[in-house]
Amino acid sequence: MAFARRVSPSRLFGFRTVCQVCQPFSKSDELRNEIMKFTRLGPSGLSVSQLCLGCMSYGDTTKGWHGDWLLGEAESRPFFRAALEGGINFFDTANGYSGGTSEEITGKLLREMARRDEIVVATKAFIPWRNAPNTGGLSRKSLMQAVDDSLARLGMDYIDLFQIHRWDHATPIEETMEALHDIVKAGKARYIGASSMFAWQFAKAQETARSHGWTRFISMQNQLNLLYREEEREMLPLCEAEGVGVIPWSPLARGRLARPAGEGTVRSETDGVGKALYKEGDEADHAVIAALEALSKERGVPMATLALAWHFTKPAVASPIIGATKPHHIDAAVAALDVELTGEEVSTLEAAYRPKFPTGMGMAMPAMDQVSVLEGEG
Secondary structure, three states: OOOOOOOOHHHHHHOOOOOHHHOOOOHHHHHHHHHOOEEEOOOOOOEEEOOEEEOOOEOOOOOOOOOOOOEOHHHHHHHHHHHHHOOOOEEEOOOOHHHHHHHHHHHHHHHHHOOOOOOEEEEEEOOOOOOOOOOOOOOHHHHHHHHHHHHHHHOOOOEEEEEEOOOOOOOOHHHHHHHHHHHHHOOOEEEEEEEOOOHHHHHHHHHHHHHHOOOOEEEEEOEOEOOEOHHHOOHHHHHHHHOOEEOOEOOOOOOOOOOOOOOOOHHHHHOHHHHHHOOOOOHHHHHHHHHHHHHHHHHOOOHHHHHHHHHOOOOOEOOOEEOOOOHHHHHHHHHHHHOOOOHHHHHHHHOOOOOOOOOOOOOOOOOOOOOOOOOOOO
16 A cells, blocks of 8 residues: 555644544545555454554543553543544553543543444453452453443443453353353454463463354454563464464553663653563663664664564564554654564564563452442441
8 A cells, every 4th residue: 555645643633634534535534544554353354453542541540550641531632533533443441441431531532533333442351340259350240240331431332342351360261251252242342352361371262262162352462562572482473373463562662662761751650560561670671772772863763663663574463552642652653654674674673682571461360359338228
């Protein structure tokens, strides 16, 4: 597909143009499609943009476990509009992001700005919503409640991609996969996906579904970036062999691949999860970032754009999940679709990498043993 003309999404923050997804087909729609590339997600016929807007950045800072870097509804609005104007039709959130307020903002803004049949809305379940029995995990009871709650917060009739956020060691995989199948057959979700787990777990889940004739996962949302490449050992080859679409989270290592080593932001200072995933004193990480910075200067292309472009050298990758809290973030991400890295450049970026202990696979669960007692007569 040719990319002869381009509109910088950051220019659209002035709101001089009307969101094309809300209007009948026009010349502006043609321009939008020239900006973005689309792909089928995994073995499905579902068409998604090759960039997915991650909505974890949007929510209420007073709820959930996220830091002070979250943007509220009013601050989030320009980023949804810029994403849509840039041709992005794929949006990812989760029931556990900022106490469910990410889903609320995502649903409200997309209902205002987009046509439902054009966009792909993904959310996830697993994280407990209360410290009480059956309020999290992947049991049938929990999943049925979680999908209904997510639909209510999103204000939508169905979810396009309903994902399990992590593996649940306390629930038989047969129970989980049958519940997910029933959710699809009930029309509450169109497709199902999975997120960060070991390759053997993902293979077991897929085979369980296949052997029973149940719905299988079409996507894997896992951690993949130049600073964390452990997924290349087993998960990426498995997904490529099985035709599963990979939609990496944290493709810029929570911003570390978007700036020189040592530069900090509000998020890097307050994001506890990021500090756990990426150690500031890791010499190999610093060497990778230095190589990225050098290539950025050589080619005159932002570090973030090059770091995103690297993902498209991996055949299994369908759509990296990008975060955007500043106007230029979407601009740099869209530009990555036009960047082709040479084999030599890829080798240079990857050369300093050193193996890491797998991270992001598990998620600590609270005791979930506090039964609620509602006030009233009794």
